[in-house]
Amino acid sequence: MAGPSRILVYGVYGAGKSTVAEDLARRLGLPWHPVDELTWEPGWVEVPTAVQRQRIGAICRQPRWILDGAYGPWLDIPLARADLVVGLDYPRWLSLWRLVRRTARRVVTRERVCNGNHESLGSVFSTESVIVWHFGSFARKRRRMRRWQADPGGPPVLLFRRPADLEDWLADLKAH
Template structure:
């Protein structure tokens, strides 16, 4: 596993970005897409249909973009079958393994802003009113509760992913400052 100080051995063309909700996966994917001339496929936009319901064509859409040569996306929905589709094709995984206060603050700021402004997202969806998210601990009802539930997902599973997909170069970035330093070097 590489760190922020290790140079990439080559310029990858298919990239996955892992991290807990709120770590900045989508923002980094957009930046990498622009820097490396890749196509960003926002996996949340492919997954969520109207009313936050999963789109029936989700996995077909994932198969379609994963079969192409140049892409970057967020490494999510692994339990729904994306691992078997994307990971064998990916060349690089960037793991945003940031401190809890960083990701928690980012998610709260983003969620509150979207909720107050009623920001339209994928297929016209908007965040629930903030009071509803704070009133429940059910991860299915609150992105804030989901973040708590999945906080350790990648730390627990990354060694398994590394063994399962030995072709995949993995870069572990432990703080946004490391990410910025790594981006400047690559």
């Protein structure tokens, strides 16, 4: 695929959306906008939905961007403007393993997640845990990606079911 300039990277929690978005930004010279930076304030305070929609809308009105995810309340905005969706449709065991490994690393190292926020043992074992969110959204997100791919009226969707397939596609992209 030559020349995508508005890319939505989509998948379940732990699939590697941010890693892929960052890599695509480097290879294609596109600005990457980490979604968590736009939706969470310090202290894990969620940005009001109306403000999230404004922020995402402002980005998506630009001619060039990459987003590393899309949340339900504003999913319509990037989907209407994207000229490519990169769907990470990996098996649950793989994305869950990656998510648990990443979360454990972040808890131990106190790695900054977004806007100065950190994951903690308390957050891991809460009802708002990213691991709980993974279980609650996995099937819905997979169905959504597959529906998008089958829709001729939407943007092109490249669905990757194995990391090796994604790596092959990335290797074909010109690095900047």
